[in-house]
Amino acid sequence: MEEKTVTEANEIDESCIFCNLESRAVFIENDYAVVIEDSFPVTKHHSLIIPKRHFKDYFDIQQTEQNAIHDLLKICRKLLSEKDTSITGFNVGINIGHDAGQTINHCHIHLIPRRNGDMENPKGGVRGVIPDKMHY
Numbered sequence: 001m002e003e004k005t006v007t008e009a010n011e012i013d014e015s016c017i018f019c020n021l022e023s024r025a026v027f028i029e030n031d032y033a034v035v036i037e038d039s040f041p042v043t044k045h046h047s048l049i050i051p052k053r054h055f056k057d058y059f060d061i062q063q064t065e066q067n068a069i070h071d072l073l074k075i076c077r078k079l080l081s082e083k084d085t086s087i088t089g090f091n092v093g094i095n096i097g098h099d100a101g102q103t104i105n106h107c108h109i110h111l112i113p114r115r116n117g118d119m120e121n122p123k124g125g126v127r128g129v130i131p132d133k134m135h136y
């Protein structure tokens with residue numbers, strides 16, 4: 001199966017809030033994705049990396065988009081770490097589907113800065129999506 005190029009598959013959903021971002025909300029971008037601050041942040045500087053093409057499921061991502069998103073994750077991590085020296089770690093997360101907590105049906109990746117002491121016992125990190133399974 002041949003993958004479409006991103007320029008051939010430039011799908012936009014006019015009703016999608018991530019397809020209709022105002023430019024002032026975007027603080028980093030490249031040809032395939034943008035970075036904004038999360039409107040409901042878990043921690044200070046919680047950011048979202050959002051592909052410009054509209055698709056719901058991360059597993060529908062094209063390689064060029066995946067590379068662009070990875071580049072933005074690294075750039076954003078560096079900028080946030082330089083901007084806020086209290087950041088001592090990060091969580092990176094993707095919710096795929098309603099049962100995994102996805103509330104906006106446009107693929108997006110969370111970059112969540114963490115700080116020493118921001119929770120009593122951070123062991124397990126992303127395993128906390130199922131609270132009883134976080135600590136092992």
